[in-house]
Amino acid sequence: MVKPGATLVVSIPLSLRRVADERYWWPSSDGCYSTKSGYWMGRLGHCGGWASWFGVDNDVLWKAVWGLDGPPKLHHFLWRACTGALATKGRLTERHIIQDKSCLLCGNDDESIIHSLIDCREIACVWRNSPLAGYIENAPRSSFREMFKWLLQRLNNDELRQCSVIMWAGWSFRNSMVHEEPWNCLQQGVQGYIKWVDEYNEYAKLVFHRRLPRSSMGATS
Numbered sequence: 001m002v003k004p005g006a007t008l009v010v011s012i013p014l015s016l017r018r019v020a021d022e023r024y025w026w027p028s029s030d031g032c033y034s035t036k037s038g039y040w041m042g043r044l045g046h047c048g049g050w051a052s053w054f055g056v057d058n059d060v061l062w063k064a065v066w067g068l069d070g071p072p073k074l075h076h077f078l079w080r081a082c083t084g085a086l087a088t089k090g091r092l093t094e095r096h097i098i099q100d101k102s103c104l105l106c107g108n109d110d111e112s113i114i115h116s117l118i119d120c121r122e123i124a125c126v127w128r129n130s131p132l133a134g135y136i137e138n139a140p141r142s143s144f145r146e147m148f149k150w151l152l153q154r155l156n157n158d159e160l161r162q163c164s165v166i167m168w169a170g171w172s173f174r175n176s177m178v179h180e181e182p183w184n185c186l187q188q189g190v191q192g193y194i195k196w197v198d199e200y201n202e203y204a205k206l207v208f209h210r211r212l213p214r215s216s217m218g219a220t221s
């Protein structure tokens with residue numbers, strides 16, 4: 001065994017009750033391995049990442065992300081943004097996949113996730129025309145995850161959903177430009193996303209007879 005691993009193993013405190021050894025998959029609450037937990041562990045890459053993302057501190061965040069009214073694709077987009085998994089040029093540069101991290105839309109030096117969804121000159125006009133402009137302007141920019149947690153504490157359900165949909169639409173717009181199939185009109189595209197999610201929620205209410213819960217969160221409806 002390599003030395004860092006051996007050091008970790010011998011640092012584990014032993015029980016004084018001399019209980020028998022048994023296998024326990026710690027990422028699952030019941031100790032049993034599941035494909036789902038294995039998948040998430042693989043996506044995060046290491047045990048430290050798991051603890052960082054799924055520790056108690058982030059419980060509220062993940063409940064909000066997965067409990068937001070909207071289609072699963074919206075939840076998945078938010079999860080990718082919060083875990084740094086959106087393939088912006090900045091992220092690809094950090095992973096040594098490409099060397100140029102400048103924004104293809106506006107030429108900014110670093111296409112971070114916050115830049116691509118919020119601060120890019122090509123996207124910013126949508127936020128300026130939004131009732132959420134004041135929140136977006138004042139939100140912290142240390143990381144997208146911290147920004148989203150900050151917004152979560154201040155926006156009600158409808159505002160948080162609208163904010164998330166605009167981010168999602170902004171990302172799709174950015175991708176349309178990168179793949180050289182640009183939208184005809186950004187504002188119309190964003191309105192189309194908002195309408196689509198509203199219609200999805202109406203449909204979900206009729207079919208599932210429920211709204212998705214958003215319990216234990218900082219904001220009120």
Ligand SMILES: [Zn+2]
Pocket residue numbers: 103104105106107108115116119120121122
């Ligand atoms: Zn840009």
